[in-house]
Amino acid sequence: MTVALDLATLATWLRDRGVEIDGELTGTRVGRGQSNLTYRLEDEAKRSWIARRPPLGELLASAHDVVREARILAALQGTEVPVPRLVGVCEDPAVADVPVVVMEHVDGIVLDRMEVAESLDPAVRRELGLNLARTLAHIHAVDVDAVGLGDLASRSPYAERQLKRWSRQFEASRTQERPDLDELTELLRANVPPPGDLSLVHGDFHIRNVIVDGERGGLNAVLDWELSTLGDPLADIGSTLAYWPQAGEAASGLFAASTLPGFPTRDELAGEYLEASGRDGEALAFWHTLGVWKIAIISEGVYRRTLDNPANTAEGGAPTPERIQTVIDHAWHIARTTGLAGR
Known part of the structure; x- marks a missing residue:
């Protein structure tokens, strides 16, 4: 399935924020969720991150607000609630037509099957x-x-x-x-x-x-x-x-x-x-x-x-x-x- 992100531009955006990336990024749709689109990003050194963006097409009002979701993740850092570390919110229209949230990839399994x-x-x-x-x-x-x-x-x-x-x-x-x-x-x-x-x-x-x-x-x-x-x-x-x-x-x-x-x-x-x-x-x-x-x-x-x-x-x-x-x-x-x- 096509990745709805410009990965080359996103890699540049991440490097500008001090994220170490070797070579090109690849992206794979992950999860079986039906709402925001979630991708696993991977560089040539096998480092990985997660990127989330709203779904394609016309959206219902107030739905799929990934910027708001990023605010919550940032606020919960340091609490007893386990959440991924937030890398940042990319609002560059060259990456996607909507905001994109990037966060750390957390090891473990997801019980989605x-x-x-x-x-x-x-x-x-x-x-x-x-x-x-x-x-x-x-x-x-x-x-x-x-x-x-x-x-x-x-x-x-x-x-x-x-x-x-x-x-x-x-x-x-x-x-x-x-x-x-x-x-x-x-x-x-x-x-x-x-x-x-x-x-x-x-x-x-x-x-x-x-x-x-x-x-x-x-x-x-x-x-x-x-x-x-x-x-x-x-x-x-x-x-x-x-x-x-x-x-x-x-x-x-x-x-x-x-x-x-x-x-x-x-x-x-x-x-x-x-x-x-x-x-x-x-x-x-x-x-x-x-x-x-x-x-x-x-x-x-x-x-x-x-x-x-x-x-x-x-x-x-x-x-x-x-x-x-x-x-x-x-x-x-x-x-x-x-x-x-x-x-």
């Missing part, structure tokens, strides 16, 4: 799951004012902001009528919990957005901060649970690594987070359901972008209307089993 997850020992899988929960607690413990992120976003009630934003995103990217998703939106609006604590919220925290130590189950880096904001920390654990299907459930269209032996259950994951963070989980049913609802809307947006420009299609392919429907069905399953539906 079932065969990668299957290669891990069950004890490592369990430790990885529990470390996800603990790392999320570290993210929510960051003093946003002290690290310079106090003005990252509005401090108004987060649930209402999420419902407004993602409803708007869905209307902007809708490819067909989905009355069951519209009904779920109304259910969420009718069950908004009281405002909770305010913290940095990752916004897309799941097993494929971290770099892992495959021997011990530690987390070497947390990736993909483009949806980060200020809001209710329970939204993040709700999102993690949303991406965590369990063995025995109907097919949900979601990445199924968490169904393998060893990985904690959703209840165990939530319990580890609540213990590490000291928070109460009364509103988790709302945030868990909202998390799956968001995945359905994000999937619809990805499908729309790939229809508009097939070059945005990630290695793992694009969502299909049928797969999006399975996510919506799963959202209703969560709403019912957690008791949110029927209240």
Whole structure:
């Protein structure tokens, strides 16, 4: 797949900033993400970096802001949150038509394929799951004012902001009528919990957005901060649970690594987070359901972008209307089993 960057000009830009580069840069699309385009850069001495840019084509307002993502990475240096070291933000139009963020390449593995997850020992899988929960607690413990992120976003009630934003995103990217998703939106609006604590919220925290130590189950880096904001920390654990299907459930269209032996259950994951963070989980049913609802809307947006420009299609392919429907069905399953539906 073509690299949507001028690598020769980018190499010059990096050298001007003191980065040692031998020979020419090559670039390879990495990850199975469907949003910002991510490339591994490598020089002739096998040194490597990561570059991220927004997808090709017309973008939804406020989406894919890699400059904002770079600001968050810079602010988190030196905290307990493991993040890659930021090299810089290139806004030279000769490199790309959009800003490009360059960061260090972090060693480890990314569990973006079932065969990668299957290669891990069950004890490592369990430790990885529990470390996800603990790392999320570290993210929510960051003093946003002290690290310079106090003005990252509005401090108004987060649930209402999420419902407004993602409803708007869905209307902007809708490819067909989905009355069951519209009904779920109304259910969420009718069950908004009281405002909770305010913290940095990752916004897309799941097993494929971290770099892992495959021997011990530690987390070497947390990736993909483009949806980060200020809001209710329970939204993040709700999102993690949303991406965590369990063995025995109907097919949900979601990445199924968490169904393998060893990985904690959703209840165990939530319990580890609540213990590490000291928070109460009364509103988790709302945030868990909202998390799956968001995945359905994000999937619809990805499908729309790939229809508009097939070059945005990630290695793992694009969502299909049928797969999006399975996510919506799963959202209703969560709403019912957690008791949110029927209240």
